[in-house]
Amino acid sequence: MEHRVKSILKRIGRDPESISRAYIKTFCKNTRKLKVCRYRSMEEEFSSPALSEVQKYFADEDSCYAMNFYVLLRAVDRLAASYSRLPGIFDSIGSTSEIVEDVPRLKAAAVSVLSDMGLKGASLSEDLVTEVCRFAGAEIHPVAAFIGGVASQEVIKACYPFFTEIY
Known part of the structure; x- marks a missing residue:
């Protein structure tokens, strides 16, 4: 080999x-x-999303939260195309009132994405919409936490020579 x-x-x-x-x-x-x-691929997903899969997972209680993120990330793309910026990012120092302005815009974009997917009656978590606006185009908090955990594990492996991986 x-x-x-x-x-x-x-x-x-x-x-x-x-x-x-x-x-x-x-x-x-x-x-x-x-x-x-x-x-x-992303191109395939954006040009012809698997609507039946999306509808199935959106109806499932266990995966509904993840599907909310999926819809919101698609809505962020639409909002960025319309306003030439990501929600929560402003020229001046951000304040709560500016984020509050973007929440209804993102919610409208999300409703548009939901209707395109055949989920007209579905709703999204208000807290999640606000949180997506609040992190302002940066990493989603759980993703950042995961990356931090992986990085800390690598530091431990580098610092302690007796560390062995569990298979």
Whole structure:
């Protein structure tokens, strides 16, 4: 396998020694845990969303919260196209009153997205709409928390040589 990796690296113009023998061995040892997940591209999703899937998940109580985020992120794109800025981002120092102005705009864009998806009677969490406006185009708070957790785990692995991964 090492020879194959080195020949591929050479063919694509990289240094054949850029991937170590130990790394190749570790990778091969763990390949049984790999799983290929294939999803639609963003272009496919925006040009022809899987409406039946969206409707099914929106009706499901367990996945409804995630679908609210999906709809709101699509609504943020529409709002950004209309106003040439993301909700919650202003030229002056942001205040609560400015965010309050964007909440109805985002809600209207979300209603438009919902109606395009055939979910005319569906509603979104008011708190979630406000929160999406409040984070103003930055990372969604749970995503930022996850990234922070992963980063802290990597720091622990780097600082403590006795750390071993659990498989």
